[in-house]
Amino acid sequence: MTQYKYFLEEKDLPTHWYNVIPDMKTPPPPDRHPATLEIMTPEDMEPVFPHALIMQGGSQERWIEIPDEVQDILKMWRPSPLYRAARWEKALDTPAKIYYKWEGVSPPGSHKPNTAVAQCYYAKEEGLEGLATETGAGQWGSALCFATQFFGLKVKVFMVTISYHQKPYRRVMMETWGGNVIPSPSSETKAGRDILAVDPETSGSLGIAISEAIEYAVTRDGWKYSLGSVVNFVLLHQTVVGVEARKQMEMAGDYPDVLIGCVGGGSNFAGLFLPFLKDKLEGAKPDLRVINVESTACPSLTRGLYAYDWGDTAKTGPVVKMHTVGHGFIPAPVHAGGLRYHGMAPIICRLLEDGFVEARAYHQNEVFEAAHSFARSEGFIVAPETAHAVKAVYDEAMACKESGESKVILFNNSGHGLLDLAAYDAYHREELPDYELEEEKIQQALVELPQVPS
Ligand SMILES: *Cc1c(COP(=O)(O)O)cnc(C)c1O
Numbered sequence: 001m002t003q004y005k006y007f008l009e010e011k012d013l014p015t016h017w018y019n020v021i022p023d024m025k026t027p028p029p030p031d032r033h034p035a036t037l038e039i040m041t042p043e044d045m046e047p048v049f050p051h052a053l054i055m056q057g058g059s060q061e062r063w064i065e066i067p068d069e070v071q072d073i074l075k076m077w078r079p080s081p082l083y084r085a086a087r088w089e090k091a092l093d094t095p096a097k098i099y100y101k102w103e104g105v106s107p108p109g110s111h112k113p114n115t116a117v118a119q120c121y122y123a124k125e126e127g128l129e130g131l132a133t134e135t136g137a138g139q140w141g142s143a144l145c146f147a148t149q150f151f152g153l154k155v156k157v158f159m160v161t162i163s164y165h166q167k168p169y170r171r172v173m174m175e176t177w178g179g180n181v182i183p184s185p186s187s188e189t190k191a192g193r194d195i196l197a198v199d200p201e202t203s204g205s206l207g208i209a210i211s212e213a214i215e216y217a218v219t220r221d222g223w224k225y226s227l228g229s230v231v232n233f234v235l236l237h238q239t240v241v242g243v244e245a246r247k248q249m250e251m252a253g254d255y256p257d258v259l260i261g262c263v264g265g266g267s268n269f270a271g272l273f274l275p276f277l278k279d280k281l282e283g284a285k286p287d288l289r290v291i292n293v294e295s296t297a298c299p300s301l302t303r304g305l306y307a308y309d310w311g312d313t314a315k316t317g318p319v320v321k322m323h324t325v326g327h328g329f330i331p332a333p334v335h336a337g338g339l340r341y342h343g344m345a346p347i348i349c350r351l352l353e354d355g356f357v358e359a360r361a362y363h364q365n366e367v368f369e370a371a372h373s374f375a376r377s378e379g380f381i382v383a384p385e386t387a388h389a390v391k392a393v394y395d396e397a398m399a400c401k402e403s404g405e406s407k408v409i410l411f412n413n414s415g416h417g418l419l420d421l422a423a424y425d426a427y428h429r430e431e432l433p434d435y436e437l438e439e440e441k442i443q444q445a446l447v448e449l450p451q452v453p454s
Contacts, residue, residue, distance in 0.1 A: 002084070002086045003252070004086060005081050005082070005083055005084070006083075006084075006248040006251045006252055007081055008247060009079070010075050010078075012079055012244075012247065013071055013074060013075060013079055013240075014066065014239075014240045014244060016063040016064060016065055016066060017063070017064045017236045017237060017239045017243075018062070018063060018239040018243060018274055018275045019059055019060075019061055019062055019064055019239075020235075020274045020277065020278065020281075020347060021059070021232065022060050022061070023062065023281045023282070024281065024347070024350065024351070024354075025281070025354050025356075026350055026354055027350070028321060028347055028349070028350045029321045029346075031319060031320050032308060032318065032320075032452055033318070033319070034310060034315050034316055034317060034318060034319055035315075037308075037319060037450055037451070037452050037453065038453075040318055040319075042054050042058065047217075047218045047224075048214060048218060048225050048317070049224060049225060049227075050119070050123050050125075050126050050128065050224055051122075051126060052125065052126070053119065053122055053233045056232070056233040056236055057231060057232040057233040058232075064236065066240070067118075069121055070118050070121050073117045073147075073150055074114065074117060074240065076106075076107065077105045077107065077113075078106075078244070080101060080102055080103055080105050080106075080241070081101075081102050081105065081248075082099060082100070082101050082245055082248035082249070082251075082252070083099065083101075083378070083413075084099055084252065085098040085374075085378055087377040087378060088373070088374055088378050091373070091376070091377040092373070092394070092397050092401065093401060094397040094400050094401045095401065095404060095405065095406040096396065096397040096400035096405075096406060096407050096408075096409050097254060097406060097407070098393060098397060098410075098411075099249065099252065099254070099411075100410065100413040101241055101244070101245045101248075101272055101411075101412050101413060102380070102413045103241065103268065103413060103414050104380065104382075104383075104413060104414075104415050104416035106143075108139065108142040108143045109139070109142075109383075109415050109416045109418070109419070110139045110143065110414055111238060111241060111267070111271060111414050111415065112139050112140050112142075112143030112144075112228055112268075112415075113143040113146055113147055114237050114238050114240055114241065114271065115143075115228065115233075115234045115237035115238060115267065116140075116143040116144045116147035116228070117147045117150070118237045119131070119144075119147070119226050119237075120144070120147040120148050120150065120151045120153055121151065123151070123153060123224060123226070124151040124152070124153060126224075127222075128222055128223065128224055129153070129154060129221075130148075130155060130156065130222065130223045131144065131148065131153055131156075131223065131224060131226040132156040132157075132216040132217040132220075132223055132224075132225055132226070133155070133156070133157055133158070133225065133226040133227070133228065134157070134158045134159070134160070134184065134206060134210045134212065134213045135157050135159045135163070135170075135174075135209070135228070136159075136160050136163055136209075136337035136340055136341070137167060137338045137383075137384075137385070137420070138163055138167050138170025138173070138337070139170070139383070139415060140228030140338075141159055141170065141174050141179065141181065142170055142174050142177070142179075143228065144157070144226055144228070145157065145174040145175075145177035145178060145179035146177045148178065148179070149177055149178060154178075154180075155179045155180065156179075156180050156182075156213070156216055157174055157179050157180065157182070157213075158183075158184035158186060158192075158213050158216070159171065159181050159182065159183055159209070160183075160203075160204040160205060160206060160337065161183045161184060161202065161204035162203035162333045162337070163204075164181075164183040164184075164204075165183075166333075166335070166422060167419060167420070167422075169419045173419075183204070184204050184208055184209035185202060185204055185208050185212065186212060188212070189212040189215045189216055190215060191208065191211035191215050191313070191314040192212045194314070195208055195313070203333050205329075205330045205331070205340065205342075206340055206341045206342075207310075207311075207312045207328075207329075207342055208313045208314070210227070210311065210312035210313070211312040211313050211314030211315075211316055211317070212314075213225055213226075214316050215314070215316060228265070228267070229264060229265025230265035230266065230267070230311065230320075230322075230341070230343065230345050230346075231345070231346075232345075232346070232347060234265075234267045234345075235266065235267055235270040235271065235274065235345055235347055238267045238271025238272075239270075239271050239274050239275055240271070241268070241271040241272045241412065242271055242272045242273060242274055242276060243275050245275070245276075245410065246275055249410065255285075255408065256276060256288065256409065256410040257287070257288070257407040257408050257409070258288075258289045258290075258291065258396055258407055258408070258409045258410070259277075259288070259289070259290045259291070259410050259411070260291045260293065260389050260392045260393050260396065260411040260412075261273065261292065261293065261411060261412040261414070262293045262294070262336075262339060262386055262388040262389040262412075262414060263293060263301065263339070263344065263345075263348065263359075264294075264336075264338040264339040264340070264385060265343070265344065265345055266292070266345030266348040267345065268412050268414040268415075269348075269389075269412055269414075270345060270347060270348055271412070272411075272412040273290050276290075277351070277356065280356060281356065289358065290357040290358065291357075291358050291359070291360060291392055291396075292348060292352070292357055292360075293359075293360055293361070293362065293388040293389050293391070293392045294339055294360075294361045294388065295334055295336050295339040295340070295364070295367075296361045296362060296363050296434075296435065296436075297331045297334040297336075297339070297340065297364075297435050297437060298325060298329075298341065298342065299325065299361045299437065300322070300323045300324055300341070300344045301323045301344055301348070301352060301359035301361075302359050302360060302361045303325065303361075303437075303439075304323040304324045304325045304326075304342075304343075304344075304442070304446075305323065305324060305449070306321070306322070306323050306349060306352075306353055307324060307446075307449050308320065308321050308449065308450055308452040309322065309324040309326065309327050309342075309343060309449050309450065310327040311327070311343060313327055313328060315327065319450055319452065320343065320346055321346055321350075322343040322345070322346050323343065324342055324343045324344070324446075324449070325342050325343075325442050325445055325446070326342060326442065326444075326445025326446045326447075326449065327342055327343075327445075328445050328448055329342045329441070332433075332437070334384075334435065335364060335384040335422075335423035335432070336364065336367075336383075336384040336385045336387070336388060337385075338383070338385040339385050339388065362388055362391050362392070363435075364384070364433075364434060365427070365432055365434050366391055367384070367387045367388050367390070367391045368387060368423070368424070368432060369391075369427075370387060370391035370393075370394040371384075371386075371387035371390050371391075371417070371424075372427075373390075373394060374387075374390045374394075380413065380416065381416060381417045381418060381421075382413060382414075382415070382416065382417050383414065383415040383417040383420055384417060384423050385414060385415070386413055386415055386417070387417070389411045389413070390411070390413075392411075393409055396409055397409065
């Protein structure tokens with residue numbers, strides 16, 4: 001008899017996050033100050049992030065305890081189920097064994113509340129009044145608004161203009177959970193006004209929205225900024241996903257040969273793969289493959305430069321060493337709004353440089369085709385971001401069919417697409433464009449990288 005699902009009980013919820021930094025061959029180099037480009041101290045970060053989070057980002061401790069109050073809230077939907085995609089395997093007629101960790105069970109519908117809850121906890125501990133943030137597709141904004149409710153915090157969300165109009169229901173979710181949401185660029189910040197003066201019709205970008213949120217936070221007492229991806233402490237909080245998945249794969253009696261996930265800033269996938277990658281870093285699983293999947297519209301890992309760059313367009317946030325297509329780069333308006341960030345998590349970039357992980361990029365039509373194949377066997381209609389992972393799984397499963405190998409594939413099903421049905425509709429009507437990104441456009445954006453002293 002086929003077993004389709006592997007469940008853990010609430011008592012099996014991880015009690016510690018896994019911090020990969022002490023196990024890395026080369027840790028990511030230190031961030032630089034946005035103005036001076038000197039090495040950034042924790043004090044430089046204080047106006048931006050809660051203190052405890054800054055400390056976590058630089059921690060050398062391998063296992064960091066998850067506060068009881070955070071565990072208690074995570075138990076609203078965690079541990080999340082691990083599925084065996086047996087019906088899809090059959091439909092694809094592949095000898096591959098496909099598993100997925102299903103993060104769409106959280107109330108906002110993605111992995112993002114895993115870190116949102118932790119960030120709100122530390123903000124409350126510090127006595128803050130509110131958090132400001134940016135959101136692309138609206139998933140991060142809705143996760144943060146959801147989480148603030150448990151701690152009585154206020155929340156201000158700068159939502160990338162194109163998504164604000166493409167995805168009004170995410171805004172309604174945020175407002176339902178008490179959030180104050182405005183389209184970005186906005187006239188509420190200097191960063192936003194500067195952009196609007198040059199291009200009043202801009203579709204916006206995550207880089208611009210980050211600048212606005214940081215400015216909003218640092219110019220108000222009792223407010224700090226909250227970031228949903230990219231930085232070390234966010235990846236750390238997401239490792240609950242992988243720690244659970246390890247136990248569930250054990251229950252299934254399998255160990256993955258290939259791990260797959262979509263990457264915007266890299267948090268959902270790092271959350272899944274880091275606790276497994278530990279085995280590869282320690283030499284126990286040298287052949288474990290880790291495939292990061294991005295959008296061809298914003299190909300930071302596959303076509304960007306590994307260099308220091310600003311994390312945001314107005315150059316107010318830290319300068320970070322990462323694969324980047326340039327902080328001024330404005331990606332085409334693909335539906336996977338969460339994959340439109342110009343950079344990538346420094347941890348993933350370092351691992352890519354050292355050859356521990358790989359990367360590939362896909363166009364949106366092939367991605368939606370794979371998502372339909374998945375939906376017609378497994379039922380779940382995945383987020384456009386997640387669909388990128390689904391396409392890579394599809395290709396790997398087809399490669400197994402070709403070679404006759406029965407590889408074990410595990411991917412992170414990072415969220416549902418029930419508020420992204422307009423994108424599915426556009427695909428059905430054959431109105432979904434594939435964007436060929438000219439090299440020239442990337443080269444233009446890369447001209448503006450900071451000259452960091454070595
Ligand atoms: C935000 C989001 C992503 C991309 O962000 P990462 O930090 O790369 O995980 C992927 N999938 C879903 C469902 C998202 O909401």
